[in-house]
Amino acid sequence: MALDRMKLFACNGNPELARKVCRYLGIALGDAYVGRFPDGEIDIKINEDVRGQDVFIVQPTCPPVNENLMELLVMVDAAVRSSAQRVTAVIPYFGYARKDRKEEGRVPITAKLVANLLVKAGVDRVLALDLHATQLQGFFDIPVDHLFSYPVLCKYFKNLKVPDLVVATPDVGGIRMARAFSRGLGAGLAIVDKRRIAPDQAEIGFVIGEVKGCNVLLVDDMITTGGSIASAARVLMQKGARNVYAAAAHAVLCDPAPTVLADSPIKQVVVTDSIPLSDKARSLGDRLNVLTVSELLGEAVRRIHMNLSVSALFTDQEGGRDEDGDGES
Numbered sequence: 001m002a003l004d005r006m007k008l009f010a011c012n013g014n015p016e017l018a019r020k021v022c023r024y025l026g027i028a029l030g031d032a033y034v035g036r037f038p039d040g041e042i043d044i045k046i047n048e049d050v051r052g053q054d055v056f057i058v059q060p061t062c063p064p065v066n067e068n069l070m071e072l073l074v075m076v077d078a079a080v081r082s083s084a085q086r087v088t089a090v091i092p093y094f095g096y097a098r099k100d101r102k103e104e105g106r107v108p109i110t111a112k113l114v115a116n117l118l119v120k121a122g123v124d125r126v127l128a129l130d131l132h133a134t135q136l137q138g139f140f141d142i143p144v145d146h147l148f149s150y151p152v153l154c155k156y157f158k159n160l161k162v163p164d165l166v167v168a169t170p171d172v173g174g175i176r177m178a179r180a181f182s183r184g185l186g187a188g189l190a191i192v193d194k195r196r197i198a199p200d201q202a203e204i205g206f207v208i209g210e211v212k213g214c215n216v217l218l219v220d221d222m223i224t225t226g227g228s229i230a231s232a233a234r235v236l237m238q239k240g241a242r243n244v245y246a247a248a249a250h251a252v253l254c255d256p257a258p259t260v261l262a263d264s265p266i267k268q269v270v271v272t273d274s275i276p277l278s279d280k281a282r283s284l285g286d287r288l289n290v291l292t293v294s295e296l297l298g299e300a301v302r303r304i305h306m307n308l309s310v311s312a313l314f315t316d317q318e319g320g321r322d323e324d325g326d327g328e329s
């Protein structure tokens with residue numbers, strides 16, 4: 001591979017993933033200092049020449065979200081001012097993505113704000129993984145390569161050979177994603193439709209599809225507090241599911257997710273390393289399995305640098321969520 005005109009740097013969001021991507025590419029991780037001034041401001045210094053280089057910066061904007069986002073923006077600024085020829089933000093997890101439209105008055109659209117900030121800072125292109133909603137690509141007026149961790153997760157469950165498998169989504173927004181998994185695994189499809197029966201009455205769940213006596217794989221783009229996936233798993237068990245597994249691209253797993261998952265009927269939770277695991281999340285032990293997306297990201301970086309097609313990696317465009325819930329692209 002002729003990768004002599006590229007450099008890959010990491011901020012503090014997920015340096016381990018960046019190192020793995022470098023290992024895949026057979027290059028050394030770029031040398032940069034990403035620290036803090038005594039007052040908490042971010043201090044960055046790129047310790048090697050990047051003039052005329054194709055620069056990639058790996059940084060998920062996971063918790064601490066504001067720190068990680070700001071580190072990314074400052075690193076981009078440093079690269080641009082160091083005369084990098086092109087700067088690609090590799091964002092394995094894109095935070096602030098949930099607010100992608102005004103559902104009521106006087107609220108921000110933070111996904112668009114973050115896209116604007118990145119472009120303004122000087123990002124030339126974005127490589128993202130499992131955006132919360134695929135339409136976020138349109139928030140950027142620069143090229144966005146949107147990868148899905150679906151092939152990595154799907155391969156794992158194929159190898160597990162779980163009998164009588166049904167794929168389920170914990171909400172209607174995930175139908176497209178669940179459909180891709182069900183097709184890939186040759187499994188059935190079910191939807192857990194959570195409804196509030198009255199403003200002051202607890203949410204109950206209906207299941208569309210047959211799960212009685214089946215092993216169910218719940219798929220979602222992220223697990224944050226664990227509430228959605230744990231309550232969906234409970235509903236599925238009540239409907240007679242044999243075992244419930246869960247797969248998600250992003251293990252945000254903020255409090256109280258580790259406890260919620262530990263107390264849930266979910267047999268195994270499978271996530272990717274787009275976000276580093278917290279110590280609390282590690283306490284889930286064997287019930288939490290982390291798969292790496294480093295090869296997927298590494299191959300995309302290689303192709304971007306070599307001006308080769310990246311779309312060949314988009315194994316199934318339907319791996320993404322559909323926030324309209326209409327099942328359409």
Ligand code: R5P
Pocket residue numbers: 170171173220221222223224225226227228229
């Ligand atoms: C919802 O739109 C997302 O896809 C996830 O279902 C949600 O963010 C998970 O959040 P939590 O784990 O806090 O229920």
